[in-house]
Amino acid sequence: MSAVTTDLAAGHTGVPDEVLKARAYLLRVAEPPCREVVDLVRQYGPVEAADRIRHGVLSDPLSKKVQARRAHDRAEADLEAAHAVGARLLVPEDPEWPAWPFTAFGTRGALAKPELAPPVAVWVRGARSLSELCEPAVSIVGSRAATGYGTHAAAEFGSVLAAAGVGVISGAAFGIDAAAHRGALAVGGPTVAVLACGPDRAYPAAHESLLERIAASGAIVSEYPPGAVPARHRFLVRNRLLAAMGGGCVVVEAGARSGSQRTASDARTLGRPVMAVPGPVTSAMSVGCHELVRAGAELVGRPEHVLETVGRLGVDLAAAPARPRRPTDGLDPDAAVVHDALPTRAAWPVDRLTEESGLPAEIVRASLVDLEERGLAEYVHGLWQRPAPSPRR
Amino acid sequence: MSAVTTDLAAGHTGVPDEVLKARAYLLRVAEPPCREVVDLVRQYGPVEAADRIRHGVLSDPLSKKVQARRAHDRAEADLEAAHAVGARLLVPEDPEWPAWPFTAFGTRGALAKPELAPPVAVWVRGARSLSELCEPAVSIVGSRAATGYGTHAAAEFGSVLAAAGVGVISGAAFGIDAAAHRGALAVGGPTVAVLACGPDRAYPAAHESLLERIAASGAIVSEYPPGAVPARHRFLVRNRLLAAMGGGCVVVEAGARSGSQRTASDARTLGRPVMAVPGPVTSAMSVGCHELVRAGAELVGRPEHVLETVGRLGVDLAAAPARPRRPTDGLDPDAAVVHDALPTRAAWPVDRLTEESGLPAEIVRASLVDLEERGLAEYVHGLWQRPAPSPRR
Known part of the structure; x- marks a missing residue:
């Protein structure tokens, strides 16, 4: 195995052979995870850390953890x-x-x-x-x-x-x-x-x-x-x-x-x-x-x-779940009340709608105009009614 | 329907008939929910609130909301x-x-x-x-x-x-x-x-x-x-x-x-x-x-x-004080009135407190004894005063 290779499958771009060997030794000498080995490597680098373990220059807890395997360098x-x-x-x-x-x-x-x-x-x-x-x-x-x-x-x-x-x-x-x-x-x-x-x-x-x-x-x-x-x-x-x-x-x-x-x-x-x-x-x-x-x-x-x-902020943000639209979406609250008051199988004058809805006549009239524009109310022979439902698409 | 019944199915244990009629009117005169009606009832009670609506003695927003139905008392x-x-x-x-x-x-x-x-x-x-x-x-x-x-x-x-x-x-x-x-x-x-x-x-x-x-x-x-x-x-x-x-x-x-x-x-x-x-x-x-x-x-x-x-809510709500405690919490209403009458930067005789509180002298005296026991009043040289505020703990 060469000290330096560039082939990913073989690995180790530019890593010295002694470092690889030291870390292979360190990975096996104590059963992972081993905080003491990590600390020793941080302090001395992998090559010297491996040497210290091999030669038994060790703190007490680490000494116990590597005792069984430190002499077998595989x-x-x-x-x-x-x-x-x-x-x-x-x-x-x-x-x-x-x-x-x-x-x-x-x-x-x-x-x-x-x-x-x-x-x-x-x-x-x-x-x-x-x-x-x-x-x-x-x-x-x-x-x-x-x-x-x-x-x-x-x-x-x-x-x-x-x-x-x-x-x-x-x-x-x-x-x-x-x-x-x-x-x-x-x-x-x-x-x-x-x-x-x-x-x-x-x-x-x-x-x-x-x-x-x-x-x-x-x-x-x-x-x-x-x-x-x-x-x-x-x-x-x-x-x-x-x-x-x-x-x-x-x-x-x-x-x-x-x-x-x-x-x-x-x-x-x-x-x-x-x-x-x-x-x-x-x-x-x-x-x-x-x-x-x-x-x-x-x-x-x-x-x-x-x-x-x-994911990356701002790019992968989940779209809100699709919401079904209703024809009455976006109506102001008064218009929604007037729409509710509109009869399905009859037609009523404004004053009857005023009483049913509990709203002032001028608001009922304004709402009816709004509803008519949206196709939600029909004015026929002086009376107001709901349009016949259109077939489902 | 009798004014007072005890049968649950018929309802209204001890509620006067005029209150029921007033609230039945109020419930229908504006489409619920109606904050203005609630506020009017809080201010005048249900019977007078209903009368005011019937007679049109109303604020502008409420006036519009009851306009369509106020004349129809059902x-x-x-x-x-x-x-x-x-x-x-x-x-x-x-x-x-x-x-x-x-x-x-x-x-x-x-x-x-x-x-x-x-x-x-x-x-x-x-x-x-x-x-x-x-x-x-x-x-x-x-x-x-x-x-x-x-x-x-x-x-x-x-x-x-x-x-x-x-x-x-x-x-x-x-x-x-x-x-x-x-x-x-x-x-x-x-x-x-x-x-x-x-x-x-x-x-x-x-x-x-x-x-x-x-x-x-x-x-x-x-x-x-x-x-x-x-x-x-x-x-x-x-x-x-x-x-x-x-x-x-x-x-x-x-x-x-x-x-x-x-x-x-x-x-x-x-x-x-x-x-x-x-x-x-x-x-x-x-x-x-x-x-x-x-x-x-x-x-x-x-x-x-x-x-x-x-269950936790029940326990917490029972245990947690809804409001901070005040030294005057738990006073009977008369004692609270007398406490209010006590001057902050002066000391008064009983008869002055009787006049200020509008309560009979014997009630003022009994209340002052109660307040003194709670540390809310002091008797000094024949006059009553509030104790100096103690430093915050």
């Missing part, structure tokens, strides 16, 4: 394995690094939580620049046991957002995740799958071809090297990347207690607006979404609502 | 017609008047809107006390063109709330309204239909037996006398009563532009919390509900959420 093997499966190690020193999305890890709330430490680097497989796929982007998450309604909504949101150029970030799981990715793929739009296993593994296995399609037109991202298996705790760890990479987090269907609510909670702490798609109150799969809205999440009824929140 | 005919159909005129002088719910018309927002003037009186048909049916109560409104999902939800909310003793207030229309009433009736719970026509009319006609059942176990309410037809503007006018009578307003299904949203807007102005039941984002009938939540309404996924909100 950085070169991981980089070679990645190269073999078309993956690359993406590091903060690379212009492709999604630096802006990951500023989320610098919020006061995130800094207070060790489990919301930023990644030291990520493994990426895919044809496109990750930073471009993420700016702008939205994470879409939800239940694996989604209903037909939920998968329909996720696909709709995924395709409309992707068609608008918004990256659809999800976890490639069954149900909502897969539907969101498929929606984005269907319109040839940007989509990113964040995995809890190596970027080369198909998990779940049934999504092998889906993952291939995501890699072909978007990206697959993971903190775990090629071959790593999806351990349970890694799904929770993975969720913070998913939440940070989206400028907002949309929950489509979620049960009363679900991983999606955990992702939503991470997103909130990371300063990301949390949105939830409502559903029937009779559906157990929408209970979690409704609870999120009651707790302050934004209800999104259409993908345009998401664009309004996350 | 009060007695209306009262007789009501009696004949088992309806009664309910007036603010009656203990059955829902005085507490109607305090909503006194909010700053309501006072600023002429269309949110309180009713001068209401026609009522039904077996139970309206004030009891309304305390506590919730209004449930929604689309006439409801879906099966919406009617299911409305019936569920109606029955759970009514079973908890919460009056279900609605408009007896097709769709959501009827489902909410039916839900309440199914558990033998309290329900009230507010109509835009006379309380004896079945509108819609297909709801004749539903309305009979509502009258039999709850109440039918209207500002329009027996026989009055439902004109379109009357539905909007009616909505404010519906909104005021519920301690909160629940919208179950509503299109993008709907009367329910108008009712919700009235409810908000009247200080009533607005709640909305979500539904599938694929349903046009839930768009209005979702827009309401996006605009700040509370999403309610279960009837218990409504109970939480309305």
Whole structure:
């Protein structure tokens, strides 16, 4: 593997080899997320930080966390394995690094939580620049046991957002995740799958071809090297990347207690607006979404609502829902009262309309003229009536 | 009709006949709502207010509004017609008047809107006390063109709330309204239909037996006398009563532009919390509900959420002092008059205070003792004065 390449699939535009090797080592030496490794890198840079760990020049808490793995440097093997499966190690020193999305890890709330430490680097497989796929982007998450309604909504949101150029970030799981990715793929739009296993593994296995399609037109991202298996705790760890990479987090269907609510909670702490798609109150799969809205999440009824929140200000603003026009729209209140008083199957003189409407005769007369101009009243043989209804268009 | 009766169906416990006649006249002489009539009644009482209108002793705006009908006094005919159909005129002088719910018309927002003037009186048909049916109560409104999902939800909310003793207030229309009433009736719970026509009319006609059942176990309410037809503007006018009578307003299904949203807007102005039941984002009938939540309404996924909100209001309203406490709060009226008479920068003998207050000397003396105990009066060298104001805490 050359120290400097320009091919995106191979990766590492201009990043020195020693930095890549150092970060590959750091990514594996402690199970992510590890705040102490991040702090050490901030203080000494990746190369010296890796050296210090290798040589045991460490603070007490970090010393314990790296004790098991610090002597086994598998950085070169991981980089070679990645190269073999078309993956690359993406590091903060690379212009492709999604630096802006990951500023989320610098919020006061995130800094207070060790489990919301930023990644030291990520493994990426895919044809496109990750930073471009993420700016702008939205994470879409939800239940694996989604209903037909939920998968329909996720696909709709995924395709409309992707068609608008918004990256659809999800976890490639069954149900909502897969539907969101498929929606984005269907319109040839940007989509990113964040995995809890190596970027080369198909998990779940049934999504092998889906993952291939995501890699072909978007990206697959993971903190775990090629071959790593999806351990349970890694799904929770993975969720913070998913939440940070989206400028907002949309929950489509979620049960009363679900991983999606955990992702939503991470997103909130990371300063990301949390949105939830409502559903029937009779559906157990929408209970979690409704609870999120009651707790302050934004209800999104259409993908345009998401664009309004996350998209470029002033450009993607959702249009107001279409409102049916009525012939009586825009009438002043008196004219509306007179119109109500007009009989349907009869014709009346002004004084009868005056009594029925309770309005002074001069106002009734003025209103009748107004109504006549609008085609809402007819004057026939000295009496006023409603015109016969025209056939519906 | 006797001047004083005790039978609820006939109504008017202890209300003088002349008050009933005056309010029946006032209710019809201007199309409700009419702020000017309300103000006139507040100033002169109903009997003199009616006389002034009959004799044309009026301000300009009111003069125009009553011009068409003031010479046609149909009060007695209306009262007789009501009696004949088992309806009664309910007036603010009656203990059955829902005085507490109607305090909503006194909010700053309501006072600023002429269309949110309180009713001068209401026609009522039904077996139970309206004030009891309304305390506590919730209004449930929604689309006439409801879906099966919406009617299911409305019936569920109606029955759970009514079973908890919460009056279900609605408009007896097709769709959501009827489902909410039916839900309440199914558990033998309290329900009230507010109509835009006379309380004896079945509108819609297909709801004749539903309305009979509502009258039999709850109440039918209207500002329009027996026989009055439902004109379109009357539905909007009616909505404010519906909104005021519920301690909160629940919208179950509503299109993008709907009367329910108008009712919700009235409810908000009247200080009533607005709640909305979500539904599938694929349903046009839930768009209005979702827009309401996006605009700040509370999403309610279960009837218990409504109970939480309305119950909380009851508790808060009971506990929270409506006004700041003043040292003179709780004084009996005589003591308050004597307190007013006490000079700020001088000291007076009892006989001077007797003269200033216009009260007998023995009452002035007793009041001064009371005021002294409260620290509101000081006796110094045989003269009474106000204590020097104490520095603010």
